[in-house]
Amino acid sequence: MNPEQDMVRVGLSRFLAARYSLDSSRAAAKTDPGWQPEIWRAFAEELGILGATLPESAGGSGGRGTEAMVISEELGRALVIEPFIDTVIVAGGLLARAGGKAATAVLAQVAAGSAIVALAATDADSGDRWDGLSTTAVCDGDDWLISGSKIVVIAAPLATHLLITARAADHDALFLTEFDATAPPGGLTVHAYRTIDDRRAADLVFDDVRLPAEALLQADAAPSLARARDEGAAAVCSEAVGAMRRVLADTVEYTKHRQQFGQPIGSFQVLAHRMVDMYMELQQAVSAVYLAVLNLDEEPDVRARAVSAAKATVGRAARFIGQNAVQLHGGMGMTEELAIGHYFKRLTALQYEFGSTDYHRARYATLTRPHDTQE
Amino acid sequence: MDLSWSAQDLEFRAEVRAFLDENLTPELRRAGRLTTSVYADHEASMAWQAILHQRGWAAPAWPIEHGGCAWTLTQHYIFSRESTLAGAPELSPMGIRMVAHAIIAFGTPAQQDYFLPRILTGEVFFCQGYSEPEAGSDLAALSMAAVDDGEDLVCTGSKIWTTHAGQANWIFALVRTSRSARKQHGITFVLIDMTTPGIEIRPLVMTSGEQIQNQIFFDAVRVPKANVIGAIDDGWTVAKYLLEFERGGGAMAPALQVMAESIAESAQRQPGPSGGILLDDPVFAAKLADARIRAEVLEILEYRVLAVVAAGGNPGADSSMLKILSTELSQEITELAMAAAGPRGRVYQPHATLPGGPVASFTPPADDYVSGEAWQAVATLRYLNDRAGSIYAGSNEIQRNILAKATLGL
Numbered sequence: 174m175n176p177e178q179d180m181v182r183v184g185l186s187r188f189l190a191a192r193y194s195l196d197s198s199r200a201a202a203k204t205d206p207g208w209q210p211e212i213w214r215a216f217a218e219e220l221g222i223l224g225a226t227l228p229e230s231a232g233g234s235g236g237r238g239t240e241a242m243v244i245s246e247e248l249g250r251a252l253v254i255e256p257f258i259d260t261v262i263v264a265g266g267l268l269a270r271a272g273g274k275a276a277t278a279v280l281a282q283v284a285a286g287s288a289i290v291a292l293a294a295t296d297a298d299s300g301d302r303w304d305g306l307s308t309t310a311v312c313d314g315d316d317w318l319i320s321g322s323k324i325v326v327i328a329a330p331l332a333t334h335l336l337i338t339a340r341a342a343d344h345d346a347l348f349l350t351e352f353d354a355t356a357p358p359g360g361l362t363v364h365a366y367r368t369i370d371d372r373r374a375a376d377l378v379f380d381d382v383r384l385p386a387e388a389l390l391q392a393d394a395a396p397s398l399a400r401a402r403d404e405g406a407a408a409v410c411s412e413a414v415g416a417m418r419r420v421l422a423d424t425v426e427y428t429k430h431r432q433q434f435g436q437p438i439g440s441f442q443v444l445a446h447r448m449v450d451m452y453m454e455l456q457q458a459v460s461a462v463y464l465a466v467l468n469l470d471e472e473p474d475v476r477a478r479a480v481s482a483a484k485a486t487v488g489r490a491a492r493f494i495g496q497n498a499v500q501l502h503g504g505m506g507m508t509e510e511l512a513i514g515h516y517f518k519r520l521t522a523l524q525y526e527f528g529s530t531d532y533h534r535a536r537y538a539t540l541t542r543p544h545d546t547q548e
Numbered sequence: 549m550d551l552s553w554s555a556q557d558l559e560f561r562a563e564v565r566a567f568l569d570e571n572l573t574p575e576l577r578r579a580g581r582l583t584t585s586v587y588a589d590h591e592a593s594m595a596w597q598a599i600l601h602q603r604g605w606a607a608p609a610w611p612i613e614h615g616g617c618a619w620t621l622t623q624h625y626i627f628s629r630e631s632t633l634a635g636a637p638e639l640s641p642m643g644i645r646m647v648a649h650a651i652i653a654f655g656t657p658a659q660q661d662y663f664l665p666r667i668l669t670g671e672v673f674f675c676q677g678y679s680e681p682e683a684g685s686d687l688a689a690l691s692m693a694a695v696d697d698g699e700d701l702v703c704t705g706s707k708i709w710t711t712h713a714g715q716a717n718w719i720f721a722l723v724r725t726s727r728s729a730r731k732q733h734g735i736t737f738v739l740i741d742m743t744t745p746g747i748e749i750r751p752l753v754m755t756s757g758e759q760i761q762n763q764i765f766f767d768a769v770r771v772p773k774a775n776v777i778g779a780i781d782d783g784w785t786v787a788k789y790l791l792e793f794e795r796g797g798g799a800m801a802p803a804l805q806v807m808a809e810s811i812a813e814s815a816q817r818q819p820g821p822s823g824g825i826l827l828d829d830p831v832f833a834a835k836l837a838d839a840r841i842r843a844e845v846l847e848i849l850e851y852r853v854l855a856v857v858a859a860g861g862n863p864g865a866d867s868s869m870l871k872i873l874s875t876e877l878s879q880e881i882t883e884l885a886m887a888a889a890g891p892r893g894r895v896y897q898p899h900a901t902l903p904g905g906p907v908a909s910f911t912p913p914a915d916d917y918v919s920g921e922a923w924q925a926v927a928t929l930r931y932l933n934d935r936a937g938s939i940y941a942g943s944n945e946i947q948r949n950i951l952a953k954a955t956l957g958l
Contacts, residue, residue, distance in 0.1 A: 203909040300819035300826070301891050324919060325891040364917045367910075368894045369928050376919050433686035443945055499935050503684055503943065504709050504761070507754050507935055509908075514755040518932070521886075522894050529887065531831045532821040 174243065182243045185220055189251040195512055198254055202371035208255050208331055216255070217286025223261055224284030228269050231280035238466040241404070242411040246462075249415025252515055254371050256289060256328035258412065263405040264290035264336055267347065270397045271390040275349060279334055291332035291352070293377055294398065297322035301525060301532070303338065303345075303398055308379065310339035310346055310389075317341070317348065317389060319382040329375035330354045330365040336390070337379075338398065347394035350384055358382055370522040371515070399473060403480040406527035407465040410487040413523050414462055417455050417494045420516045424448060424498045431503075438501075447497055454490035461486035478540045481533040488523075488530030495520035553622065560619075561626050568634040571599050579902050580635040584926055585933035587760055587904030588637035590715050594670050596637050597644075606668050607644045614652060614664050621858035625851065629802040640712065643667040643674040647720040650737065650786050654778040663739070677707035677721030677740070677764065678787070685946050687722075688731045688784065692766065694723035694738065700770040701725065701738065706763060709940070712905070713749045713762035717742050725781050737783030739775040746770075753908045756932045757898060760905035791942065792867055799854075800874035801847035807881050808840045814923055815888050826888060835884055842877050849873070865954035868947035875937030875944065882934040885927040892920035893928045900925035 174182070193212060201209045217223045225240045227233025234240075241262050248257055265283055268276040268290070282288035294303040308321025319339055329335070335352040338345055354363050354375060360382040365375040391397060425448055428439030438444055461483040468479035495517045499506035506513045524530055553561070579592030587593075600606040608624060610616030619627070639645075644667060651663050666672035683690040692705025703723055710719065719740045726734035740747075746769040751759040778786045812827060815836070820829040827833060853866045863870075886893045899912035900922045918925060938944040952958040 295891050298819055300821060302819070302821070302823070305823060325894055364913065364919065366913065366917075366919065367896045369896045369932070370894070374895070376917075432682070433684065433689070438685075441945075443948075496935070500938055500943075503939050504679070504936070507932075507939070508761075509753040509755060509757075517935075518755055521928075521931070525887070525891070525894065529821060531829075531887070535822055535831060 174239065178239055178243050181220075181222065181225065181240065182247060185222060185244060185247045186250075188215070188220055189247060189253070193251050193253060195252060195515060198252065199371060199509070199515060202254055202367065202373075206331060207367065207373040212253075213255050213289075214286045216257070217284065222257070223286050226261060227265050227280055227284050231269070231277050232284045233280070238404075238407065238469040241408050242462060242466050245408040245411035246415035249412030249519075250419050252416060252419075252512075252519060256291070256331070256372070258405055258408045259292065259327045260288075260290050262408045263401045264292050264334075266404050267292070267336055267394070267397055267401050268349070268390075270400070271347065271349075271394070273390070275387065276390060279349065282333075288333045289328055289331050290334045290336060291326050291328040292336045292338075292401075293323040293326045293329070294336075294338045295324050295326070297324050297376075301528060303402055304395065306338055306340045306345055308337070308339040310341040310348065310384075313383070315386045317384045317386070319348065319379045319384060321379050323377040323379070325368070325374050326377055327368075327372055327374045329363070329377060330373040335377075338394065341389070341392065344393040345395045345398060346389060347391040347398070348384055348388045349390045350388050368522065370519040396473065400476070402527055403465075403476055404469060406480050406484045406533075407462070407469060409523050409526050410458070410462045410465060410483045413487045413491050413520065414455070414458050416516050416519055416523075417458060417490060420494055420498045420513060420520070421448070421451050421455055423511075423513055423516075424451070424501050428501055444501060447501065451494045451497055454493050458487045458490040474540055478537060481528075481537040481540065484528060484533040485530050485537060488533070491520040491524050492530070553626075557620075557622050557626060560623050561630060564627055564630045565634075567603065567605075568630060568636065571603075572596075572634055572636055576637055577635040579637045582900075582902040582922060582926055583637065584756060584758065584898075584901050584903045584929040585760065585936070586638065587640070587711060589902040589904060590640075590712065592637045592902065593639055594673075597639050597670055600639075601668050601670075606639070607648065609645070610648065610664075611652060614648075614660065615668055621854055625799055625854060628799045632799075632802040632806055635806075640673070642676050642711065642716075642720075643672065646676065646790055647674050647739070650720070650777050650790050653789060654737075654786050658774070659739075659777065672718050673712075673716050674718045674720055675710045675713045675716035675742075675762075677710055677719045679709045680706060681708050681763075685943050687787075688735065690722055690724060690735065692721070692723045694725045694736060694771070696725070697770075699774075700772055701736070701776070703738070703740070703766045703769045703771055706765050708752075708761075708763045710762045710764050711760055713742075713764055714751065714759075714905075719764070720777070722783050722787055732784040734781050735783040735787070736780050737777045737786040738771050739777065740766075740769065740771050741775075744769050744771070751906075751908075754933065755935075756903070756929045757896070757907045757910055758903045758905050758929075758933070759908055760903070792863070799847075799850055800870070800878070801843050801850050804843040804846065804874065804877055804881055805840070807878075807885065808836065808843055810923070811881070811885050811888050812836060812840075814885075814921075818888055818890060826890075832884075832887070835880075839877065839881050839884060842873075843881075846870075846873055846877060865951050868942075868950045869955075871941065872938075872944045872947050872951075878937050879931075879934050882927070882931040885923070886931040889920070889924040889927040892924045895919045895925070896928075897925040898929060901929060903929070 224233035225236045229235045268280045310317045337348040360380045362378040465480045465483035579589045608617035694701040694703045725736040746767040748765040750763045752761045815827040818826040820826045898907045900918040
């Protein structure tokens, strides 16, 4: 980490400690609008983190994977629910690679904190994959007509813009449109809800939704989408590391103070060993994040292999650390009264985000098959 | 040990099936299917208890003179298994399956005459007051004070993890009547009327958002000594007796098999992680097969332990083994269901389920929209609630200690 990156980390960490309490963020999650817009503005105006990874042409500072890692980890440690990874890393990356006037203008708004972009990529019948799209876009004069069903579109209820994937002319195409969940365009039905990890999301049903010709951002967006998914996975791995650091620290602290049978429960060997295993899972997760970040700019197969190794490792760690942190906290770990319950839900949800642990293991297996040299 | 069923057993099974078929209304089956924890929707559960009571089957394990059934062990097993397979809602365990056994074994005739019929009708609904904030795994460290004052014990302190405290009109509790070198001594088992002045309930919001568990505060609550079960200072004997009912001799395997089977059905309709259907994904298929194998084997293991009980033996530490195996398998199965739910497993939609209590801080959508199918809404809430399995009724770490000591002699 260079001095600038360390400055970002320290500044963000101090900001979150002072201004982002678990109580206020959960209260915000459970009432409308479901997030804290003033925090998002401060991210842009006071900390400049919303532009940290965006290109300089859009008012960003052109940072790379390491910046994303540093920021995501701090956000994870404070269990931030605002959509940094979804809007800045995933949507921001897609917009930057698409280029062009419209995309650059939206990117500038993202960096300034005035735009929230949500990516509608998961089709109702595609599991958690982004390819194999059943949503379609067809030409109608100068316009596009979009039809299909997108599920669990994270941040859609707060979004000012949507990125939509749809099958058009035998390619996975990417569309950009302005959006207001409370006033959707004709043919678009929005079903908004909260997720178990306190994010806002929505199912979107497109029935011949009319978009202008210029809404098409990229006709063949598959390579860019694959990269966005890998960058999202890597950032979520960093976020998980931040969350796991906090969860492990809380668990160790709790077992040092909780007395049963006349001694702190942390002194029982079975629990001490469990926490040592949690610590070793965490250290492997930290290393796995480095592996991913070091390879994000490599060729697609190299990048994918490293990201899958990281997501599989972090998914395993998040499961082990989350489940055992609850177990070691006992009944209290299952309530909303301690931090652990909230962190557990996030550590559960992120195991399935941007490809599940099993998906990434399978992709790793495919990518590491020995080449068949026999004819 | 004979594991096959006789002609009489098969006849009994047909009788049970016919009864379930006739009496399990679609609403009751729905309550069973949409349950998010080990606790069914309270109203559905009580409605089912009333139907069972009418038939004389609400408390089959009780002695016949108190309203139990003259069934063989196999018949008990068949009844429990068929009820589960048919999707009957679970009855609350606190009254019929727990405190009633203490009253039967240790209660006075007057206590038996008052409580047992009322537990059967549901007029008396019990919750359990064992754990305290500072006495969980180390239950014998409990400190809720019960001071002798003539005809009464005056109780002051706090109990936690009391399921359905808000619905209950009675609580069975362990209180501290005296202190001595041996902490198990000086504990008394009492029944407390929840309408007695000085009782305050604080609901606890669980990670699922459900409010089923509570903390109860007792401030100088007067409990007549006539409500002591067993002898004053000797409540630990009663509690230990009951803990064996809570832990062992159960039949968890059929419910686990039903859950695993329904995952297989759902996974036929779900997309897999790499295209195709989920059930064809080799990793998922292997995990599900492993869970189903464990459930089938657990059923035989449970039956073996029940056979010991039927022969008049004590299951002893084997009940700890069953508790560990069934709760950990259940956690695996609920996790598989959540994985099968896919991205929709992340949507928080308790309105599509029937939880065992009220849900905090949630307003259902105006149009009652559900993302996907109801089982997808149930799956994640069950996963969250099921983490309790390895914590309650003596954590699985404590159960392993018991097995190490009692069974292996370590």
